[in-house]
Amino acid sequence: MSSGARRAALLLEGVTKRFPSPGTGGPVRTVLDGVDLEVRQGTCTAVLGPSGGGKTTLLRIVAGLETPDAGRIRLAGGEVNGPGVFVPPERRRVGFVFQDYALFPHLTARENAAFGVPGPTGRTRAREALRLVGLEDVGGHRPHELSGGEQQRVALARALAPQPALVLLDEPFSNLDAALRAGVREEVARILSRLDMTAVLVTHDREEAFLLADRVVLLLGGRVVRAGAPEDLARDPGSRAAARFLGETNLLPAESDGKRAVSEIGPVELLAPWTGGAPPTGRVEVLLPVDGLLVEPFAEERPGPSAAPPLAKLVRAAFHGAFQLLEARLPSGRILKVRSPARELWQGLLSPGQSVRIRPAGPAPAYPRGDPDAD
Amino acid sequence: MSRDPTIPPRPGPRLLRGAGLVVGAVCLLPLLYLAVRAVAGGGLAEVLLRERSLGVAGRTFLLAGAVAAASAGLGLPLAWLTSRTDLPARRFLTGLLALPLAVPSYVAGFAAATALGPRGLLYRLLEPVTGWERLPEIYGFPGAFLVLASLNYPYVFLAARARFARLDGSLPDAARVLGAGRWRRFSRVTLPLMGGALLSGSLLAALYTLSDFGAVSLMRYETFTWAIYNAYRGSLDRHTAAGLALLLVLAALLVLALARRFERAHAPAAFGSARARPLRPHRLGRWRWPAVFGCLLVLAPALLLPVSVCLFWLFQAPAGAGVGLASALLRTGLASGTAAAVTVALAIPVAFLAVRFPSRGSAALKVAVHIGFGLPGLVVGLSLVYFSVQLAPFVYQTLGLLIFAYALHALPQAVAPLEGTLAPISPRIDDAARTLGAGWIRRHLAITLPLLRPGLAAGAALVFLTCVKELPATLMLAPTGFRTLATTVWNAAENVELGRAAAASLLLLFSSGVVLVAVLRASGPLPARSG
Numbered sequence: 083m084s085s086g087a088r089r090a091a092l093l094l095e096g097v098t099k100r101f102p103s104p105g106t107g108g109p110v111r112t113v114l115d116g117v118d119l120e121v122r123q124g125t126c127t128a129v130l131g132p133s134g135g136g137k138t139t140l141l142r143i144v145a146g147l148e149t150p151d152a153g154r155i156r157l158a159g160g161e162v163n164g165p166g167v168f169v170p171p172e173r174r175r176v177g178f179v180f181q182d183y184a185l186f187p188h189l190t191a192r193e194n195a196a197f198g199v200p201g202p203t204g205r206t207r208a209r210e211a212l213r214l215v216g217l218e219d220v221g222g223h224r225p226h227e228l229s230g231g232e233q234q235r236v237a238l239a240r241a242l243a244p245q246p247a248l249v250l251l252d253e254p255f256s257n258l259d260a261a262l263r264a265g266v267r268e269e270v271a272r273i274l275s276r277l278d279m280t281a282v283l284v285t286h287d288r289e290e291a292f293l294l295a296d297r298v299v300l301l302l303g304g305r306v307v308r309a310g311a312p313e314d315l316a317r318d319p320g321s322r323a324a325a326r327f328l329g330e331t332n333l334l335p336a337e338s339d340g341k342r343a344v345s346e347i348g349p350v351e352l353l354a355p356w357t358g359g360a361p362p363t364g365r366v367e368v369l370l371p372v373d374g375l376l377v378e379p380f381a382e383e384r385p386g387p388s389a390a391p392p393l394a395k396l397v398r399a400a401f402h403g404a405f406q407l408l409e410a411r412l413p414s415g416r417i418l419k420v421r422s423p424a425r426e427l428w429q430g431l432l433s434p435g436q437s438v439r440i441r442p443a444g445p446a447p448a449y450p451r452g453d454p455d456a457d
Numbered sequence: 458m459s460r461d462p463t464i465p466p467r468p469g470p471r472l473l474r475g476a477g478l479v480v481g482a483v484c485l486l487p488l489l490y491l492a493v494r495a496v497a498g499g500g501l502a503e504v505l506l507r508e509r510s511l512g513v514a515g516r517t518f519l520l521a522g523a524v525a526a527a528s529a530g531l532g533l534p535l536a537w538l539t540s541r542t543d544l545p546a547r548r549f550l551t552g553l554l555a556l557p558l559a560v561p562s563y564v565a566g567f568a569a570a571t572a573l574g575p576r577g578l579l580y581r582l583l584e585p586v587t588g589w590e591r592l593p594e595i596y597g598f599p600g601a602f603l604v605l606a607s608l609n610y611p612y613v614f615l616a617a618r619a620r621f622a623r624l625d626g627s628l629p630d631a632a633r634v635l636g637a638g639r640w641r642r643f644s645r646v647t648l649p650l651m652g653g654a655l656l657s658g659s660l661l662a663a664l665y666t667l668s669d670f671g672a673v674s675l676m677r678y679e680t681f682t683w684a685i686y687n688a689y690r691g692s693l694d695r696h697t698a699a700g701l702a703l704l705l706v707l708a709a710l711l712v713l714a715l716a717r718r719f720e721r722a723h724a725p726a727a728f729g730s731a732r733a734r735p736l737r738p739h740r741l742g743r744w745r746w747p748a749v750f751g752c753l754l755v756l757a758p759a760l761l762l763p764v765s766v767c768l769f770w771l772f773q774a775p776a777g778a779g780v781g782l783a784s785a786l787l788r789t790g791l792a793s794g795t796a797a798a799v800t801v802a803l804a805i806p807v808a809f810l811a812v813r814f815p816s817r818g819s820a821a822l823k824v825a826v827h828i829g830f831g832l833p834g835l836v837v838g839l840s841l842v843y844f845s846v847q848l849a850p851f852v853y854q855t856l857g858l859l860i861f862a863y864a865l866h867a868l869p870q871a872v873a874p875l876e877g878t879l880a881p882i883s884p885r886i887d888d889a890a891r892t893l894g895a896g897w898i899r900r901h902l903a904i905t906l907p908l909l910r911p912g913l914a915a916g917a918a919l920v921f922l923t924c925v926k927e928l929p930a931t932l933m934l935a936p937t938g939f940r941t942l943a944t945t946v947w948n949a950a951e952n953v954e955l956g957r958a959a960a961a962s963l964l965l966l967f968s969s970g971v972v973l974v975a976v977l978r979a980s981g982p983l984p985a986r987s988g
Binding site for chain 1: 885888889894895903
């Protein structure tokens with residue numbers, strides 16, 4: 083993972099793409115706004131962003147299926163997009179797994195997999211690729227005879243058979259139903275890591291990005307607003323807008339002195355911003371992930387010290403098996419969401435109406451309030 | 458097929474757009490030229506001022522309205538019988554009931570005129586028994602109506618069947634639970650949902666009545682088409698012909714536009730659930746066999762009569778009646794086959810632009826192409842005669858011009874199945890082939906062409922079928938001495954060479970029947986009527 087020595091398999095600098103707004107001839111919409119991205123050899127990067135946020139366009143630009151309006155792209159060291167440079171997709175050696183798979187419906191699975199490798203080697207490579215994805219038995223089947231998960235794996239085999247320098251996956255699991263998705267996802271992750279394949283995956287699903295990628299790039303409003311390891315993003319999304327998109331978190335108003343912020347649930351120790359420097363001071367919002375809060379039932383006979391945070395009342399307690407998803411109302415009326423592990427084989431579960439105390443499990447990031455730039 | 462909202466519609470490659478522009482211009486040119494001729498030559502004004510024109514228009518609309526009403530009256534019950542009941546041999550009867558579409562109107566007209574005329578075959582059969590002087594007149598409205606209604610009802614029949622097939626079975630059930638009786642369920646639920654199909658089907662029947670030349674000319678009923686032909690033929694009075702033709706085109710395009718409008722109203726996607734529950738078939742009980750007999754009765758004037766009458770005349774035919782038929786068959790095949798290939802080639806850019814690159818330009822192109830549906834073959838022929846005589850005399854009376862006319866006339870029929878084939882193919886397939894290293898030629902040879910083959914084949918078959926039957930444009934444009942089966946039938950019927958007309962008719966029926974069955978097997982769309 084943290085192999086800083088590995089060289090970049092893909093490098094984007096200032097990639098910009100504008101489209102005329104729907105209702106042709108209308109004003110121009112900037113879909114990608116100076117995107118910088120570096121993908122190291124043998125790693126998996128997830129580009130995470132809302133639907134319609136330009137993620138697919140980014141992948142299509144990398145594959146050469148769209149041309150950027152500005153910016154440079156280097157693939158395996160060679161420039162493929164730049165001033166006066168354009169390498170067409172058929173000469174980029176990039177594998178692409180399309181969202182709808184785009185399998186050739188008139189060709190068998192084996193013929194699909196062999197399409198990218200002309201000549202007699204094609205058959206061998208196709209067989210290897212299908213074996214890799216565990217589908218050597220259905221090589222003679224046409225796409226419509228395969229299940230959704232099998233089609234997905236044929237698409238992967240087809241992309242991998244020409245031994246590309248890089249494989250791009252466009253929302254690869256979104257067309258699978260939930261029951262199938264988890265299994266196929268793990269299978270794909272296993273195959274990619276076994277081949278030490280460099281991969282870029284785009285998704286709008288936070289869980290998918292965190293699960294599959296070594297590095298997650300958050301694309302909001304056509305810009306990369308945050309990049310880092312999944313756990314870094316979970317701890318500090320970087321801005322209120324990013325936190326809201328990622329979800330599973332609470333933003334609570336607080337007053338910061340640069341080290342600690344005082345909020346409704348008491349003092350919160352502040353984390354240094356990921357961009358460096360000191361935490362903001364003054365009116366801020368602290369980010370409290372649903373997993374980053376500790377909840378204790380309040381016991382009458384054990385009054386806390388005067389500095390103890392005020393009480394909250396549970397309004398909801400949803401049982402999820404491994405945890406309870408709680409909603410607690412603070413004295414101000416604000417609702418905090420907390421994911422509370424179900425301990426001791428579901429003894430001592432919390433229930434609505436109960437009074438609880440809530441405190442942060444560790445230091446939290448804070449973002450300035452009312453700063454339009456951070457939003 | 459999910460479309461990334463960040464990838465907007467785009468105008469398409471320049472080569473494709475250029476091809477589309479050429480095809481669109483070619484489609485509109487004859488019509489515009491006709492309009493200019495009719496207005497500038499004074500033909501339109503002259504026609505509008507003549508008292509006789511009123512009679513022609515009145516007869517045309519009377520006939521079209523009567524045929525539309527009869528088509529609805531026949532088509533809806535037949536559709537209900539074949540799709541909602543336990544009628545015996547439903548599949549077979551369905552195919553049989555669609556078959557009149559393959560019968561040229563001049564063949565049915567010839568058969569009806571010689572069999573049901575005042576002293577026709579029927580008279581000869583009945584005369585010894587009844588001693589009647591003569592049968593009632595068949596020429597004029599009754600004959601034209603009988604022939605065209607019996608040939609055109611399948612437009613309503615097939616449209617209504619398609620609607621019945623998609624009708625969600627839980628809708629009538631919902632009405633039933635809400636306390637609606639049998640009649641109320643039909644009148645308040647089923648019929649309104651069928652309304653669009655019924656109207657658009659009837660309007661199509663009216664459209665093909667407006668543009669029919671074969672039946673009305675043989676039945677001596679002066680509607681627009683026959684009046685135009687006579688004006689053109691008799692006096693070389695081209696201004697009058699152009700004026701009448703422009704009026705006819707305007708009427709036909711109006712009917713076509715209305716038909717398209719109603720086709721979309723209450724389109725099947727707009728009602729019922731995605732997983733429609735199939736309807737329980739109604740039990741006909743003791744009405745089963747009478748219903749079968751009713752279906753066969755409808756088929757009598759369109760199928761039974763032409764085949765039996767033609768066979769009768771064939772056996773009575775003098776020696777030499779079949780001279781030249783083999784070469785007529787060959788010429789028909791040659792002209793129609795070439796036209797099918799040309800038309801399908803022209804349809805490719807239209808379908809690609811419409812499906813892959815939707816924009817205002819491609820929408821306009823579609824309209825330009827679909828105007829061809831509303832252009833009677835006679836008008837296409839007439840405008841191309843004018844056009845070639847005035848501006849391109851070197852193509853006048855060449856086979857090329859005839860094939861061009863066929864292509865113009867039949868282009869919409871080649872576009873529709875191609876669009877149908879193209880639409881479900883993911884546009885990413887071409888992208889996938891590119892990322893796998895395939896160049897332009899390999900992509901189109903290995904991917905695009907094989908995928909489009911069913912649509913290309915269905916389109917070519919439909920065009921071929923239309924051209925084989927086409928009569929008026931062929932009469933006007935075919936090189937001197939170039940007789941097709943269609944013109945042979947018509948000329949022989951006009952000259953009362955009954956055996957020759959019968960032989961050519963049977964040859965024509967047989968060959969187009971074979972093609973139609975092939976098309977229906979591939980479950981293609983409706984073929985257009987011509988002749």
